[in-house]
Amino acid sequence: MKPIELNLTVNGRDETVTIPPNRTLLEMLREDLQLTGAKEGCGHGECGACMVVLNGRTVNSCLVLAAETAGANVVTIEGLKHGDTLHAVQQAFVEKSGMQCGFCTSGQVLAAKAMLDEIPEPTPQQIRDGMAGSFCRCTGYTKIFEAVETAATLLKARRKARA
Ligand code: FES
Ligand code: FES
Secondary structure (H helix, E strand, O other): OOOEEEEEEEOOEEEEEEEOOOOEHHHHHHHHOOOOOOOOOOOOOOOOOOEEEEOOEEEEHHHOEHHHHOOOEEEOHHHOOEOOEOOHHHHHHHHOOOOOOOOOHHHHHHHHHHHHHHOOOOOHHHHHHHOOOOOOOOOOOHHHHHHHHHHHHHHHHHHHHHO
16 A cells, blocks of 8 residues: 555644555554554544544544544644643542553543533533543542542632633
C-alpha cells in the first residue's frame, strides 16, 4: 500500500506524518508521534482505553482511520495540562487515587472531562452513565467516581476564582 502524507494538529502542534493508509489514529499517535498515553485495550471500540478528543468530541481512536483526520484537531491526555498545572480532572484522579495500574486512566480522564464539559454538576447517576464507556479492570470504579465528583468541585472552584 502506498504511504500517505497527513497534516493535522495534535495538542496544539502542527504535525505531518507519512503513514500506511490503513493505520488507525491510535497507531499513528503511539507509533508515529510517540504519544503513548492512549492505550490499546480491546482494539474494537469497547473499552475506552484509547480515547482521545477529535475536533472537540471524544472518540475511541482504535476505530478511527488516521487518514480520516487530515486537517483535524486532536487532543490526547498529554495535551490536557496547562504548562505545569494539571487539568482539574487529572488532579482529582491523583488526589482520590482514581487509578491502580493506570492502563485505563487516560481514557477515564478524557471521558470525565468531556462529561463535565457538558454537565458541570453531575449527579452520581449521571457520573456513572457518563463514564459507562470506559472500562477498568482494577479499581472497582468507586475511586474513579469519587475522582469525577472531586473534579467537578475543583472545576467549580476554578471557575469561581476566574469570575
Ligand atoms: Fe479502543 Fe478499546 S482499545 S475502545
Ligand atoms: Fe488498571 Fe483501570 S486502573 S485498568
